[in-house]
Amino acid sequence: MSEPMKSAKDILTGSRIADGLATKWAGCKLYCYEETGSTNDDAKRCGEAGDPHGTVVTADFQNAGKGRRGRSWRTNPGTALTFSILLRPSFSAERASMITLVMALAVAEALEKILQNKAAVTIKWPNDIVVNRKKICGILTEMTVETKQDKIAYLVVGVGINVNNVSPEEFPEQIRQTAASLRIETGRRVDRTALLQDVLRRFEKFYQVFLETLDLSVLREGYQTRLQGMGEEVRVLDPAGEYTGVSRGIDDRGELIVERADGERVAVYAGEVSVRGLYSYV
Ligand code: BTN
DSSP states (O other), rough: OOOOOOOOSSSSHHHHHHHOOOSSSTTTOOOEEEESOOHHHHHHHHHTTTTTTTTTEEEEEEESSSSSSGGGGOOOTEEEEEEEEEEEOOGGGGGTHHHHHHHHHHHHHHHHHTTTTSOOOEEEEETTEEEEEEEEEEEEEEEEEEETTTEEEEEEEEEEEEEEESSGSSSSSGTTTTBOHHHHHHSOOOOOOHHHHHHHHHHHHHHHHHHHTTTTTTTHHHHHHTTTTTTTEEEEEEETEEEEEEEEOTTTTTTTTEETTTTTTEOOOOOTTTEESSSSSO
C-alpha cells in the first residue's frame, strides 16, 4: 500500500510551531525551510547575522545534512524532525560539549512520552538516542569561538529524529539494520510540530538547570539512568588506540567513565572518540 500524502497539518511552519510553544527563549525566532543544505549551517549563518539566543531553524528536507565525524545525515523529505538551535552562552568553550548531553536528555524524555511503555529509550553516550537497540536520533553540536579567545561566539545544536519512516527500507542501506523511527515503533504517525515544541520546552528547562552549576551534576542521574550499556563491557574507539572496559556512567563533565581490566578508571572525552558495545552498534 502506498503511503498517504503528507497531511498539510504535518508541515513545519513558524506559526504552527509558535502556537502553543511553552518556552521563554527556545524557538523565540523560527526559520522553517522546505528544503535546505543543513540546518546547522543555516543556524551558523544566523549566528553570524546576529539572530538571538534560542533561534531555531527547521527543514523538511536537508540535501547536505551533516552527521558527526564528517559523516552525512540523510533523511527522506517530510519524515524526520531535523532542526538546529542557536545558543549564545557566556560560559567557556571547554563546557560546550556538555550541551550535547543536555539536548540528549531533553530528546530522550520527549521520546519516552510518545513511546510510553512500547519501548525503552536509552542514550548511547554521548548523544545518540536509541530505541530497541536501534538509533532513532543523532545530535551534532558545533561551536564557533571568538577570534583569539576561549570565548564562545555561538553554539549550534542540531538534532535529527527519525519520526515518520514507515519501514526500515526507507533508511539508507548502510544504516538499515541499526535505525529506528517513531512510526515503526508505535505504528502511528507522529506530529513533528508537537514533538519539536516538547523537545524545545524540555531543552530550555534543562539548559537553565545546567547554567546553575555549569556542569551536569544535577542532570547526571537522569542521563545515567538512561545510559545504554551501563555496567557492561564497551569498546572505546580512540584514535590513539582502541581498548575495552566496563562502562561506569558519566562524571559531572559528561565524560564516560570506563573501568579497564586492571581497575584503572579512564574518563573518556567525547571529541574524536566513540564507544560501541562489544559485538554491535550499542
Ligand atoms: C550524528 O548522529 O552523526 C549526528 C546527526 C545530526 C543530524 C542533525 S539533522 C539537523 C542538523 N543539521 C545537520 O546537518 N545535522 C544535524
